[in-house]
Amino acid sequence: MIRVLLVDDHTMIRKGLRVLLESYSQIKIVGESHTGNDAILKANQLKPDVVLMDLSLPNGLDGFTASKEIRKSNPLVKIVILTMHDEEIFVQEAITVGAHGYILKNSHGELLFQAIVEVYRGKCFYKTSVSQEIINLWLRSDAKTLPSVLTLREKELVRLIVLGYSNKEMADKLLISVKTVENHKTNIMQKLGLDSKHQLIQYAIKNRYLDLAF
Known part of the structure; x- marks a missing residue:
């Protein structure tokens, strides 16, 4: 059973994700958060296997910063970024903060399930418009050498x-x-x-x- 924490500021999106993911017998949704601060708190309390993280969160703490803080306190937790942002600089920053996966919100449900399973198994799963060859190169690189480190x-x-x-x-x-x-x-x-x-x-x-x- 893969224990998942959902992080998104839109209630309807979280509810939709819960219905979708709980249709897979291997996944259990252990909690939901709508802000970065709450996500950090819930991750510390619930110890999920995977955090499904939106980027645009309210109250000043974005998904990148929240992911970085969660990884500091819970190094075994896997982070999958789920977002509409498909630009290289966002993908680069996901790698910089140590996210294990990155997929787009317009992806089909089976791809989201695959992402969660793959990162749970210790692999990286990035599916964006950026070529897989470039992403693999970034993943092998020292994060400090990536050009974008901005919030x-x-x-x-x-x-x-x-x-x-x-x-x-x-x-x-x-x-x-x-x-x-x-x-x-x-x-x-x-x-x-x-x-x-x-x-x-x-x-x-x-x-x-x-x-x-x-």
Whole structure:
């Protein structure tokens, strides 16, 4: 029996996933969470075998950060990212935080079941538009060498910077202080090893940040 924790901020999606997955006799849903913080708490309490993790979660803690924290406290837990994001930078970050699987929400149920079984058995299972050859290369690489280590909030800020938003406009849009925006920008530049706004814009264009929706 594979014990699974569902993490998604939409109740109907969680309920649908529960019905789908519990149709397989090998799977037992041991809990549900709608925020990153609650997912970390539930993972510590319930000790699931697999966490099925959405990325866009409310209250400031995204699925990547939650996955990383869960892995710290529960290194044996397997993480499968379930999301609509199909861009390379999201797949790269999933690898960076140690996710064992990554599939899209428009995948059929049998693929989701296969992902859970495969990661439970100790394998990696990534099915995206990124070629399997590239994904295998990333999985074999040192996570520190992957170019994107930004959180979803930092990626959102990069996108707004490229679109020409001022610090004040970004603060108002994201409901944070100007000082917090400035701190995020400093962290972003340090993480990416960049020295100028021009370099940041080039990085964002290359990684298709303008195509991302938050």
